[in-house]
Amino acid sequence: MGAKMLDIANRAGTSIAAVSVTLNGAKSKTLGVSPATREKILQAAEELGYRRNPLAGSLATGRTHVIGFMLPSVEGYSDHDPFYTLVANGITGAASARGYNVMLYTATAENQGLRAARMIDKRIDGLVLVSPPSSSPIYEECERQGIPVATILGDDTATGPHIKSDDYEGGKLATNHLLKLGHVKIAHLHGRFGVSTTLPREQGYKDAMSAAGSSALSVPGDFNRNTGRESTLKLMALPEGERPTAIFAANDLSAHGALDAIRECGLESPKDVAIVGYDDTWYSTVVQPTLCSIHMGVADLGRRAADLLISILEGAYIVDTHPVLPVSLVIRESSGSPRV
Amino acid sequence: MGAKMLDIANRAGTSIAAVSVTLNGAKSKTLGVSPATREKILQAAEELGYRRNPLAGSLATGRTHVIGFMLPSVEGYSDHDPFYTLVANGITGAASARGYNVMLYTATAENQGLRAARMIDKRIDGLVLVSPPSSSPIYEECERQGIPVATILGDDTATGPHIKSDDYEGGKLATNHLLKLGHVKIAHLHGRFGVSTTLPREQGYKDAMSAAGSSALSVPGDFNRNTGRESTLKLMALPEGERPTAIFAANDLSAHGALDAIRECGLESPKDVAIVGYDDTWYSTVVQPTLCSIHMGVADLGRRAADLLISILEGAYIVDTHPVLPVSLVIRESSGSPRV
DNA sequence: CAGCTTATATTAAACGTTTAATATTAAAAA
DNA sequence: TTTTTAATATTAAACGTTTAATATAAGCTG
Numbered sequence: 001m002g003a004k005m006l007d008i009a010n011r012a013g014t015s016i017a018a019v020s021v022t023l024n025g026a027k028s029k030t031l032g033v034s035p036a037t038r039e040k041i042l043q044a045a046e047e048l049g050y051r052r053n054p055l056a057g058s059l060a061t062g063r064t065h066v067i068g069f070m071l072p073s074v075e076g077y078s079d080h081d082p083f084y085t086l087v088a089n090g091i092t093g094a095a096s097a098r099g100y101n102v103m104l105y106t107a108t109a110e111n112q113g114l115r116a117a118r119m120i121d122k123r124i125d126g127l128v129l130v131s132p133p134s135s136s137p138i139y140e141e142c143e144r145q146g147i148p149v150a151t152i153l154g155d156d157t158a159t160g161p162h163i164k165s166d167d168y169e170g171g172k173l174a175t176n177h178l179l180k181l182g183h184v185k186i187a188h189l190h191g192r193f194g195v196s197t198t199l200p201r202e203q204g205y206k207d208a209m210s211a212a213g214s215s216a217l218s219v220p221g222d223f224n225r226n227t228g229r230e231s232t233l234k235l236m237a238l239p240e241g242e243r244p245t246a247i248f249a250a251n252d253l254s255a256h257g258a259l260d261a262i263r264e265c266g267l268e269s270p271k272d273v274a275i276v277g278y279d280d281t282w283y284s285t286v287v288q289p290t291l292c293s294i295h296m297g298v299a300d301l302g303r304r305a306a307d308l309l310i311s312i313l314e315g316a317y318i319v320d321t322h323p324v325l326p327v328s329l330v331i332r333e334s335s336g337s338p339r340v
Numbered sequence: 341m342g343a344k345m346l347d348i349a350n351r352a353g354t355s356i357a358a359v360s361v362t363l364n365g366a367k368s369k370t371l372g373v374s375p376a377t378r379e380k381i382l383q384a385a386e387e388l389g390y391r392r393n394p395l396a397g398s399l400a401t402g403r404t405h406v407i408g409f410m411l412p413s414v415e416g417y418s419d420h421d422p423f424y425t426l427v428a429n430g431i432t433g434a435a436s437a438r439g440y441n442v443m444l445y446t447a448t449a450e451n452q453g454l455r456a457a458r459m460i461d462k463r464i465d466g467l468v469l470v471s472p473p474s475s476s477p478i479y480e481e482c483e484r485q486g487i488p489v490a491t492i493l494g495d496d497t498a499t500g501p502h503i504k505s506d507d508y509e510g511g512k513l514a515t516n517h518l519l520k521l522g523h524v525k526i527a528h529l530h531g532r533f534g535v536s537t538t539l540p541r542e543q544g545y546k547d548a549m550s551a552a553g554s555s556a557l558s559v560p561g562d563f564n565r566n567t568g569r570e571s572t573l574k575l576m577a578l579p580e581g582e583r584p585t586a587i588f589a590a591n592d593l594s595a596h597g598a599l600d601a602i603r604e605c606g607l608e609s610p611k612d613v614a615i616v617g618y619d620d621t622w623y624s625t626v627v628q629p630t631l632c633s634i635h636m637g638v639a640d641l642g643r644r645a646a647d648l649l650i651s652i653l654e655g656a657y658i659v660d661t662h663p664v665l666p667v668s669l670v671i672r673e674s675s676g677s678p679r680v
Numbered sequence: 681c682a683g684c685t686t687a688t689a690t691t692a693a694a695c696g697t698t699t700a701a702t703a704t705t706a707a708a709a710a
Numbered sequence: 711t712t713t714t715t716a717a718t719a720t721t722a723a724a725c726g727t728t729t730a731a732t733a734t735a736a737g738c739t740g
Contacts, residue, residue: 004696015720020698032718053462055404056696059395059725069444071429085425089411092446101463104409104444106432122393123441256626286596288628344726355690360728372688396726399695683739690733695726703720710713 171204
């Protein structure tokens with residue numbers, strides 16, 4: 001139906017090769033096109049309303065100009081978390097700015113292995129993974145297929161590029177904020193073990209505490225609301241004097257659970273207990289009191305990952321394949337700080 | 341690198357055509373393969389670890405087995421709304437169950453027209469659009485390219501399949517719930533005009549009110565939190581006796597704004613004003629009080645759209661191209677109803 | 681057994697690009 | 711003028727499938 005290169009070549013009175021080189025960047029070392037023919041070809045293309053067929057191009061070059069984006073399979077959780085929408089937007093934005101398309105995959109129990117392999121087969125040039133399980137078979141599969149993988153927020157044991165947020169600094173930032181507000185007994189509601197962000201955030205907290213001469217108190221958490229609530233209930237049950245007056249939670253969701261617990265105990269935040277969360281998710285502004293949180297530019301993670309991946313695909317020399325993106329403190333009601 | 345059909349043909353001592361027919365469904369009318377050769381081919385494929393190259397297949401057939409999914413461009417809004425993640429999950433789920441992949445696009449101001457066309461070019465078999473502007477150039481472009489478009493929650497003027505939720509019934513359901521709780525003065529915070537869900541929801545509200553012999557009162561809204569807040573402030577300023585004791589908001593976000601306003605007036609929900617929202621978004625459970633809302637199975641919208649689209653692509657006879665998915669009422673604190 | 685039909689196979693032409701290997705022409709150098 | 715180099719072009723072979731058009735052999739029918 002649509003015009004193809006042959007049609008253009010015929011109309012312009014040239015060869016297909018000249019058309020190919022003219023219409024796309026000259027890849028050939030030995031082929032030059034004179035300004036005159038170039039002009040004829042461009043005009044013919046214009047007149048015929050030529051549209052390149054990317055499929056044919058991909059078959060010939062082995063490059064699809066498509067990168068994959070695999071959503072993790074945290075059942076009934078990823079579903080509702082705005083986090084991934086943000087990452088997705090970052091990825092599609094950066095990709096489309098560089099002329100790439102994005103293929104969306106959802107990881108499920110079955111497709112962790114072979115299914116994924118089949119889906120990926122030759123269809124994408126590279127893959128972006130978000131906080132994958134540390135030993136996903138997808139890595140091997142991509143290596144076999146020669147597809148670079150950029151990982152966001154996973155273990156950085158992987159060979160490919162790895163984008164993460166400065167969790168250690170975030171932990172410090174949150175803790176120092178509470179310390180500066182005069183709190184001494186600050187508890188930390190830590191994240192799920194096995195998730196790469198958990199330890200650095202806790203370490204930042206510990207270092208800030210010991211630098212201030214306060215003793216640290218970490219309590220169990222797993223990033224979920226209810227676990228945050230339960231751990232906080234235990235904290236609130238501590239005898240007066242030992243009870244923390246502030247809590248730094250490893251994410252907003254568990255901070256939210258902490259707020260539940262505080263309310264249940266007849267206490268009030270930030271008056272009785274100050275809270276700082278982590279992620280600055282959208283619901284930080286929905287919760288009552290609004291949640292003071294560490295912001296980590298989620299969309300930037302996606303943008304950066306896509307950008308890095310594409311640079312690698314295009315053979316650029318990469319200075320830093322393991323960037324650590326900066327975090328910032330977003331002050332809201334729950335920390336009891338006067339707005340700055 | 342990997343084995344191709346030619347390699348299999350050589351090893352099995354047959355022709356490429358036999359391999360193609362054996363390994364994929366027999367499309368040819370005139371080609372049969374005996375059980376014996378079939379077996380040889382399958383074994384050779386197994387031994388060589390054959391993987392089909394979908395690109396080459398697509399080039400030959402003109403079918404990619406990829407459907408597109410375009411996120412709308414509502415700046416700074418779609419970013420944060422878990423709604424689209426749910427839709428996306430529904431789509432990828434249904435697509436992958438039927439052997440299709442999903443290409444993710446983000447609509448932006450520039451790519452509404454030509455950019456989108458370029459991106460789509462030959463890469464996808466069909467497209468799913470979510471609440472697109474009623475006269476998007478994308479429709480024309482897809483028509484030109486012969487690509488069917490399934491629309492979720494848009495105007496159903498489009499020729500293609502259209503999946504929507506039963507907004508009229510939802511409006512009725514919400515209103516009847518409040519009526520049954522004894523409310524007489526119930527206001528409706530309507531949605532943005534021009535969005536297809538706005539009018540039916542309002543009509544359902546009006547019909548339920550008039551059936552109950554109450555008079556309707558619709559106030560301006562646009563699905564946003566602050567507008568919901570402002571309209572509600574005006575409602576609360578009405579003289580006692582005229583002030584509504586309940587509000588049905590066209591979505592959860594504006595319901596949330598209504599809660600803001602109620603709190604600002606020193607009132608309390610549900611004690612002073614009962615609220616029912618719409619969408620049953622994730623933050624319905626985050627807000628205080630938790631938000632009674634109409635649930636519309638967002639993931640189902642995506643699932644159904646993908647399913648319908650693929651059926652059309654595969655030439656199935658479609659009974660209902662404009663399904664209306666059922667809604668349900670999710671009772672939570674803000675309506676002041678005892679849990680059922 | 682000639683003449684059909686059916687089952688089973690192969691050939692070769694697409695699909696629309698890219699690009700290495702040549703070929704031709706023109707300009708510069710000797 | 712002849713030779714060398716550079717610029718500009720074409721040819722044709724990939725890339726890996728699908729499928730229409732044939733071909734061959736075997737099994738029936740009368």
